[in-house]
Amino acid sequence: MNALAARRRHPAVLTVLLLVALVATGCAYAAFAPKPAQAATADADQVAQGKKLFQANCATCHGLNGEGTKTGTGDQIAGPPLAGVGAAAVDFQVGTGRMPMAAPGVQAAQGVKGAQFTQTQIDQLAAYVASLGPGPAIPAAADYDYSNADAAKGGELFRVNCAMCHNFAGSGGALTRGKYAPSLATVSPKHIYEILNTGSQAMPVFNDTNLSPDSKREIIAYIKTIHTEPSPGGLKLGSMGPVSEGLFAWVFGLALLIGFAVWLGNKSA
Amino acid sequence: MTTSAARPADGLRAGDVPASPPPSAGSKKLGGVAGWVDDRTGAAGGVGYLMKKVFPDHWSFMLGEIAMYSMIVCLLSGVFLTFWFVPSAGEVVYHGSYAPLQGVTMSDAYASTVHISFDIRGGLIIRQIHHWAALMFIVAVSAHMFRVFFTGAFRKPREINWVIGCILSMLAIVEGFAGYSLPDDLLSGTGLRAAEGFMQSAPIIGSYLAYFVFDGPFPGEAIIPRLYSVHVLLIPAILIGLFTAHIVLVALQKHTQFPGPGRTNDNVVGYPVMPVYAAKAGGFFFIVFGAIALMAALVQINPIWAYGPYDPSPVTAGSQPDWYMGFADGALRITPNWFEFDILGFTLSLNIALGALLLIPVMYGVAMAYPFVERWITGDTREHHLLDRPRNAPTRTALGMWALTTYGVFMFAAGNDIIAIKFGMSINDITHFFQFGLFILPLIAFWATRRICLSLQRHDREKVLHGRESGTIIRTAQGGYFERHSGLDPYEQWTLVQHEPVAPIELEPAVDENGVARPAARKDRLRARLSHFYFRDVVNPVTPSELAAAHHDGQQHEAIEAQALSHSIEADPESASGSMHVEEGSEPEPTGGHGH
Known part of the structure; x- marks a missing residue:
């Protein structure tokens, strides 16, 4: 018998065990508990930092206080007012590198180099913009956790709601006058969830009454499934539909067969 | 059985040689199995004729072969697919092995196609072989048609075969469209919906026609079984029949050949079928089959599981037909919408009918008529077994490029959205470019081709002379x-x-030697004008003098x-x-x- 076992009937045992259990539970809770939405807990310091970043990087178009500006030609907007767009919109736009916009254009394109700010800076910017007016908060990890969502159901929702612009495989499609629906292959689940809630440019808002949070997770599950599953048929040719297949038939198929025909034709008298 | 009984006049027959009739009616006596078959069918003559048939050698003469072999690959792989495909619009809930469709309601046709793709051994590759072979079939038919046109191989006596070829090409695209529509996936269902709209755009009979074909309102349950019969029975039968006629005519009329020393209008220079071409053509079949199988093994085509089952409400971006129907789709995309008229309360949807209903018959009508038009204009009624080098018929070559450019504008217009997204351009600009391009680009192609041909001819002259x-x-x-x-x-x-x-045909002088007016018939004047258009800048070959x-x-x-x-x-x-x-x-x- 060791020393610990010998003292198991010590009067302080109950208290000690209770303390250990409480500390362990507390630690576990701190580690595993879902964090509350950040917008709610944004502290004043974060907002102040965000305002500095905003004024240095965004105010040229969105105005010094996020009130938006016009170009001066007609009603053309240089930057829309941001009160009420919410932290989620900021996290999406800045997190995907769309903002700050490199140059004016028909559409803010996904950043080639990814986000230009660290996640901490994005959070500060988001906190500042959220302080301008209430809007959708940045979703918690559990909101876009699609591990238990039904991808097949997501597929049906995707075809009804998304495929007409983003194409059946989420490879993107053309819209009018140079605008386009981008490819969804590399968009993170968090950003998909955010853009569904906030909308952007030609992308409409799918709020929670339109598409329930469960449906959103199903759609995310479907997008992630089709982009991670191996391609059973071979090269996908961009998953663009019959146009790329026809091009392949004419360029590679015909060239290959004509190559053989030339070879056979040369083997003659 | 013999008999020993003596007969009265035996002595007289003593020196007779018993008559032995020849085993076959022909002069040639064949042994073995060939002889047995020949005795019963008389096939030796025909087979001998074919075996001795001489074919000239050129790679471009094999384009038609590629088409023929692709068609055979389609037939073989198609038979495999019919073993499992269920041509029915009946509803089922999917419980196969493709997870992202688990529990989704779909038609029997779609479910069985997904089943072939994922649960039948070798099903996916056979499906992909079938589809790639279909695309390559029509690609090769088109390339073959270009070769025949640009070398003047359609001239007398081959006009009929040209017309048969045009019908084959047209049937091939209808056959392709029927097959594309069968799996009842989101893409093909969208195509059928479009096809229903095209039928409805026919003046007066439109709605009746659509109800007749779909047996009621869209989508109904009739269209898939009907298309199945058309796809596996009706059109293949006509295709094979016409294709046989096409080949028999080639054998009867002999193959054309490119000009060269020793090659005349009256001979064919090359090897006989047996043994050279039998081996070459037989080997080429396996090469074509192999190339198509290679494509099918490496490159995905029509991933119906990704499109999802058809449902009339959704549609996918980038909804296009297969390439061979692209030109009609493109015509639809660039026809301005104001081309719809209201006449006494009836709507005339020319914005749709022009591209969707009229274009295909008009295009093939022009193609089929061309040999007869050219013959009338040039007045050339002789037989031609030597091909033209394309540069030596500048106007024909230029007209061909004009037609091809028109076709190309239509076809590329069908991909306007893909071009827009891949090249970062505005779809509106691309559409406008094609709208104007339809009228301008073919003219540029015509002019440039003609100038290039004439320059090449002059260069040939220069080379011969100096x-x-x-x-x-x-x-x-x-x-x-x-x-x-x-x-x-x-x-x-x-x-x-x-x-x-x-040289251009010249009209006789308007006044004859006695000063009497000789009004040329309007037909003759038109013909002279067209002949002038054909041969105006002609560059003739160097003469010995x-x-x-x-x-x-x-x-x-x-x-x-x-x-x-x-x-x-x-x-x-x-x-x-x-x-x-x-x-x-x-x-x-x-x-x-x-x-x-």
Whole structure:
């Protein structure tokens, strides 16, 4: 018998065990508990930092206080007012590198180099913009956790709601006058969830009454499934539909067969 | 069985040789299985005829073969698919092995196609072989058609075969569309919905036609089984029948050949079918099959599981037909929407009907009529078994490029959204470009092709008359400089001068020798004008007298050069020109050859 076992009937045992259990539970809770939405807990310091970043990087178009500006030609907007767009919109736009916009254009394109700010800076910017007016908060990890969502159901929702612009495989499609629906292959689940809630440019808002949070997770599950599953048929040719297949038939198929025909034709008298 | 009983006149028959009738009616006696078959069918004559058939060699003559073999691959792989495909619009809930469709409601047709793709051993590759072979079939048919057109192979006596070929091509795209529509996935269902709209755009009969074909309102349950019958029975039967006629006519009329020394309008230079072409063509079948199987193994086509089952409410971006229907889709995309008219309360949807209903018959009608139109304009009623080099028929070649460019504008317009997204352009700009391009680009193509052909012809003349520029500059004793031109060998020269000179048809003078007006019929005047259009800038081949003149027109350098080269040309023109005849029947004279 060791020393610990010998003292198991010590009067302080109950208290000690209770303390250990409480500390362990507390630690576990701190580690595993879902964090509350950040917008709610944004502290004043974060907002102040965000305002500095905003004024240095965004105010040229969105105005010094996020009130938006016009170009001066007609009603053309240089930057829309941001009160009420919410932290989620900021996290999406800045997190995907769309903002700050490199140059004016028909559409803010996904950043080639990814986000230009660290996640901490994005959070500060988001906190500042959220302080301008209430809007959708940045979703918690559990909101876009699609591990238990039904991808097949997501597929049906995707075809009804998304495929007409983003194409059946989420490879993107053309819209009018140079605008386009981008490819969804590399968009993170968090950003998909955010853009569904906030909308952007030609992308409409799918709020929670339109598409329930469960449906959103199903759609995310479907997008992630089709982009991670191996391609059973071979090269996908961009998953663009019959146009790329026809091009392949004419360029590679015909060239290959004509190559053989030339070879056979040369083997003659 | 023998009998020993003596008969009365046996003595008289003592020296007779028993008559033995020939085993077969033909003069040739065949042994073995061939003889057995020939005795019963008389097939030896036909088979012998085919086996001795001579075919000329050129890679472009194999384009039709590629089409034929792709069709056979389609037939073989198609049979495999029919074993499991269920042509029904009945509803089922999917419980197969493809997870992202688990529990989704779909039609039997779609479910069975997904089943073939994922749960039948080898099903996916056979599906992909079938689809790639179908695409390659129509690609090869088109390429074959271009070859026949640009070399003038459609001329007498092959006009009928050209028309059969056009019908085959048209049937092939209908067959392709029927097959594309069968799996009932989101893409093909969208295509069928579009097809229903096209039918409805037919004036007066539109809605009746659509109800008749779909057996009621869209989508109904009838269209898939109906398309299945059309796809596996009706059109393949017509295709095979016409294709057989196509091949039989080629055998009967003999294959055309490119011009060259020893090749005339009355012979065919090449190898006989047995053994050379039987081996070549047989081997080529396996090459084509192999190439298609390679494509099918490496490259995905029509991933129906990714499109999802058809449902009339959704649609996917990038909804296009397969490439061969693209031109009709493109015509639809660039026809302006104001092309719809309201007449006495009836809507005339020309914005749809033009591209969707009229274009295909008009296009094939023009193609089928072309040989007859050209024959009327040129007045050439002779038989042609020697092909034209495309440059030697500049107007025809240019007209062909005009047609191809028009087709190309339509076809690329069908991909306007893909072009927009892949090249970062505005779809509106692309559409406007094609709308104007439809009228401008073919004219540019026509003009440029004609100029290029004429330049090439002039270059050929130049080459025959003055030889090839050698790049060697020679200084004469007097201090002059000239560039040495090396002579052409007679084989090469023959190819450049063999074609016939042509000239526009001239109208007879409006007034005859007695001063009496002679009004040319309007038809004749039109014909003269068209003939002028065809042959206006014609560049005719070098004649022997022109060739002789080129050597005697005081260009001393050519004479000097000829001496320098006379020993370097070893080829004997006699041996090359056993059948070479230039206009007056004189032997072609090699440039820089003898006599200078």
